[in-house]
Amino acid sequence: MSDKSHDPNQMTGAAMIVRALIDHGVTDIFGYPGGAVLPIYDEIFQQSEVQHILVRHEQGAGHAAEGYARSTGKPGVALVTSGPGATNMVTPLTDALMDSIPLVCISGQVPTHLIGNDAFQECDTVGITRPCTKHNWLVRDVNDLAKVLHEAFYVATTGRPGPVLVDVPKDVQFATGTYHPPRKSDVHRSYAPRVKGDATQIRKAVSLLAGAKRPVIYSGGGVINSGPEATKLLRELVEVTGFPITSTLMGLGAYPASGKNWLGMLGMHGTYEANMTMHDCDVMLCVGARFDDRITGRVDAFSPGSKKIHIDIDPSSINKNIRVDVPIIGDCANILGDILQVFKAEAKKPDIKSWWQQIAQWRARNSLYYKKSNDVILPQHAIQSLFQATRGKDTYITTEVGQHQMWAAQFFGFEEPHRWMTSGGLGTMGYGLPAAVGVQVAHPNSLVIDIAGDASVQMTMQEMSTAVQYELPIKIFILNNQYMGMVRQWQQLLHGNRLSHSYSEALPDFVKLAEAYGAVGLQVTKPADLDGAITEMIAVKRPVLFDCRVAALENCFPMIPSGKAHNEMLLPEQANDEATAKAFAGGKALV
Amino acid sequence: MNQPASAYFIEERHDPNETHTLAVLVQNEPGVLARVIGLFSGRGYNIESLTVSETEAQKHLSRITIVTTGTPMVIAQIKHQLDRMIPVYQVVDMTQTKRSIERELAMVKVRGQGEHRVEALRLADAFRARVIDATTESFVFEITGNTDKINQFIDLMRPLGLVEVSRTGVAAIGRGPEGM
Ligand SMILES: Cc1ncc(C[n+]2csc(CCOP(=O)(O)OP(=O)(O)O)c2C)c(N)n1
Ligand SMILES: [Mg+2]
Numbered sequence: 001m002s003d004k005s006h007d008p009n010q011m012t013g014a015a016m017i018v019r020a021l022i023d024h025g026v027t028d029i030f031g032y033p034g035g036a037v038l039p040i041y042d043e044i045f046q047q048s049e050v051q052h053i054l055v056r057h058e059q060g061a062g063h064a065a066e067g068y069a070r071s072t073g074k075p076g077v078a079l080v081t082s083g084p085g086a087t088n089m090v091t092p093l094t095d096a097l098m099d100s101i102p103l104v105c106i107s108g109q110v111p112t113h114l115i116g117n118d119a120f121q122e123c124d125t126v127g128i129t130r131p132c133t134k135h136n137w138l139v140r141d142v143n144d145l146a147k148v149l150h151e152a153f154y155v156a157t158t159g160r161p162g163p164v165l166v167d168v169p170k171d172v173q174f175a176t177g178t179y180h181p182p183r184k185s186d187v188h189r190s191y192a193p194r195v196k197g198d199a200t201q202i203r204k205a206v207s208l209l210a211g212a213k214r215p216v217i218y219s220g221g222g223v224i225n226s227g228p229e230a231t232k233l234l235r236e237l238v239e240v241t242g243f244p245i246t247s248t249l250m251g252l253g254a255y256p257a258s259g260k261n262w263l264g265m266l267g268m269h270g271t272y273e274a275n276m277t278m279h280d281c282d283v284m285l286c287v288g289a290r291f292d293d294r295i296t297g298r299v300d301a302f303s304p305g306s307k308k309i310h311i312d313i314d315p316s317s318i319n320k321n322i323r324v325d326v327p328i329i330g331d332c333a334n335i336l337g338d339i340l341q342v343f344k345a346e347a348k349k350p351d352i353k354s355w356w357q358q359i360a361q362w363r364a365r366n367s368l369y370y371k372k373s374n375d376v377i378l379p380q381h382a383i384q385s386l387f388q389a390t391r392g393k394d395t396y397i398t399t400e401v402g403q404h405q406m407w408a409a410q411f412f413g414f415e416e417p418h419r420w421m422t423s424g425g426l427g428t429m430g431y432g433l434p435a436a437v438g439v440q441v442a443h444p445n446s447l448v449i450d451i452a453g454d455a456s457v458q459m460t461m462q463e464m465s466t467a468v469q470y471e472l473p474i475k476i477f478i479l480n481n482q483y484m485g486m487v488r489q490w491q492q493l494l495h496g497n498r499l500s501h502s503y504s505e506a507l508p509d510f511v512k513l514a515e516a517y518g519a520v521g522l523q524v525t526k527p528a529d530l531d532g533a534i535t536e537m538i539a540v541k542r543p544v545l546f547d548c549r550v551a552a553l554e555n556c557f558p559m560i561p562s563g564k565a566h567n568e569m570l571l572p573e574q575a576n577d578e579a580t581a582k583a584f585a586g587g588k589a590l591v
Numbered sequence: 592m593n594q595p596a597s598a599y600f601i602e603e604r605h606d607p608n609e610t611h612t613l614a615v616l617v618q619n620e621p622g623v624l625a626r627v628i629g630l631f632s633g634r635g636y637n638i639e640s641l642t643v644s645e646t647e648a649q650k651h652l653s654r655i656t657i658v659t660t661g662t663p664m665v666i667a668q669i670k671h672q673l674d675r676m677i678p679v680y681q682v683v684d685m686t687q688t689k690r691s692i693e694r695e696l697a698m699v700k701v702r703g704q705g706e707h708r709v710e711a712l713r714l715a716d717a718f719r720a721r722v723i724d725a726t727t728e729s730f731v732f733e734i735t736g737n738t739d740k741i742n743q744f745i746d747l748m749r750p751l752g753l754v755e756v757s758r759t760g761v762a763a764i765g766r767g768p769e770g771m
Contacts, residue, residue: 126622127625130622130625130626130629131629131633134677135677138621138622155677159675160675188618188677188678189680190617190618190677190678190679190680191677314671314675315671315674315675316668316671316672316674316675318671319664319667319668320664320668323664
């Protein structure tokens with residue numbers, strides 16, 4: 001028998017976890033300790049290759065890991081203890097599942113012999129997280145651990161990316177077993193996501209594109225997830241075809257906002273021109289988006305006259321909400337490359353001059369119009385000022401959820417992918433601040449700004465303490481309207497202006513709060529002071545809470561009212577009480 | 592369109608429902624059945640019948656046969672959603688292939704005397720059900736067949752003193768020499 005004590009691959013489960021992180025190129029993880037992960041924390045203490053960021057709440061670790069992942073294209077990693085540590089991860093895991101973010105969560109579990117006994121801090125973590133992960137594992141034998149960890153990274157990052165969780169009982173962390181580096185056989189043979197698109201479907205797509213009179217490209221987060229190649233090819237396709245392009249909330253930045261074919265975002269709060277183009281088009285090319293209900297409006301009136309091509313890596317996204325004519329399953333970089341090749345060889349740029357003229361007319365409606373004021377800061381104006389002040393800087397934006405999020409999407413122009421981190425599918429208030437922490441960890445020298453709302457930001461405010469501890473100079477730009485503005489907007493439109501519990505009563509003094517955390521607090525109330533204050537915020541090399549007092553009752557337009565189609569948008573200049581009442585007919589009595 | 596005040600587009604779909612039998616080949620590992628069932632409950636799909644058993648022990652393969660109902664779009668969704676689960680090898684729509692055989696086994700307990708008892712026996716014979724337990728006042732019949740045949744037999748037993756039924760759920764296999 002060989003002497004196992006000299007075998008470098010013999011180690012404890014806890015050591016294997018750190019070793020696997022290193023083998024997967026992980027340099028930063030976000031976590032919070034507890035009884036069931038102490039052996040792992042002991043290993044972390046004794047090495048320096050993996051930096052551990054101590055958050056203040058496990059939800060913060062999850063969103064920070066998401067921000068890290070979205071801004072780098074690499075998987076984010078979170079480490080949490082059993083029981084409450086694991087249950088606090090449910091929100092970020094669900095968020096990452098909805099938005100296809102690669103996340104690897106390692107959770108501690110009570111020792112195997114206690115599982116099922118209602119032991120202290122025991123919960124059925126794999127049961128609870130099964131519906132909110134792409135896959136999860138409970139590891140009962142230390143000799144399975146290396147394989148499971150490698151598979152976890154593989155599953156999180158390939159195909160349609162998503163969150164995974166590995167639950168490791170404490171006795172498995174202590175036990176000694178054999179580690180092996182990542183290898184192909186670590187992965188289930190049943191898991192083989194398709195990457196290459198079907199050649200016949202690609203030809204069909206090209207012939208539709210080549211014959212289009214009123215085309216549109218509608219791109220989504222999948223293009224960004226696919227990586228830089230997909231972005232490059234998407235831009236090239238727009239160039240080669242001359243087609244107009246719009247994108248979902250998740251897809252912003254894949255095509256530059258300054259690009260001449262850009263229509264702005266589409267959907268419920270998208271631009272008039274984007275939604276009208278979608279409605280009236282004859283050929284729609286959907287790349288890496290999923291016809292979500294915030295996008296389609298009324299399904300039976302969605303783009304009624306068009307042939308639809310849908311590129312997606314996940315077959316279950318095809319024909320889920322909207323029936324498409326040419327589905328192409330695979331990775332969008334691959335498929336866009338193939339489409340371009342065939343298009344360039346066999347087709348020429350269709351003449352769509354009159355379509356562009358039509359679009360120009362829609363654009364002339366100026367659907368993002370708002371009325372500036374000298375007395376009070378309009379939230380749209382605040383975003384525009386922020387955008388101007390950050391131009392040419394290496395900037396990353398995260399958001400919370402609400403009106404401010406929609407205004408950020410409408411008024412902040414994104415030129416590159418991975419620069420915009422927002423909770424789209426789940427709409428998680430409290431996402432943006434910890435996400436900014438994660439982004440700043442990944443990009444220590446960049447300008448990272450969370451465009452926040454006064455209500456959302458209080459959900460994960462405690463992570464300011466993390467930012468201060470690790471000297472992460474994140475900027476929390478709060479559009480403080482003293483309301484849960486988005487909730488209030490719906491109550492005004494649909495619930496007879498009965499503003500039930502949507503007023504932000506007893507708001508903290510954000511400047512003092514910042515100071516209490518050891519951060520910098522700034523407040524601005526007058527439009528004239530805004531630019532100066534923003535400049536000051538950017539200049540400070542410390543975390544900042546920026547209390548931007550904005551017009552309290554401003555609402556977010558344009559808007560597709562529920563039950564309406566893309567061509568029934570409510571524009572800002574029409575959004576007086578009477579027109580609103582009509583647009584929302586069927587709802588309750590209005591103001 | 593009249594609808595209540597809502598942040599969602601509330602729409603009813605009117606496509607007719609279909610019943611499909613799906614054969615799902617999975618890695619036999621802890622939690623795999625919970626994943627499949629969780630998918631159905633979580634997404635609001637129907638399960639009419641569910642049968643699970645390991646079919647190839649050395650390869651750790653299990654076969655799950657599910658009978659489900661839904662509109663054609665929902666059935667397609669169910670298949671894709673199953674197929675993208677990590678431990679799922681293959682999903683075959685046995686109804687769509689039209690060349691499959693479906694069988695179920697039921698054990699049916701009937702209690703009665705006199706004419707009823709004679710009639711139960713006579714019907715059992717016609718349905719090729721076997722008597723696998725008997726007392727002076729009861730029978731347990733074993734019957735195999737497709738779901739319709741078993742339903743029919745159970746209905747006939749009802750007035751004759753039906754006490755209890757235990758069914759296996761549907762198992763399905765394709766005709767001809769080819770495997771799945
Ligand atoms: C965790 C969570 N709870 C509740 C909601 C519902 N919700 C959506 S927007 C919103 C109000 C957000 O208010 P604020 O952060 O001040 O942003 P504003 O709309 O005022 O810009 C609420 C409560 C949510 N999205 N997330
Ligand atoms: Mg607010």
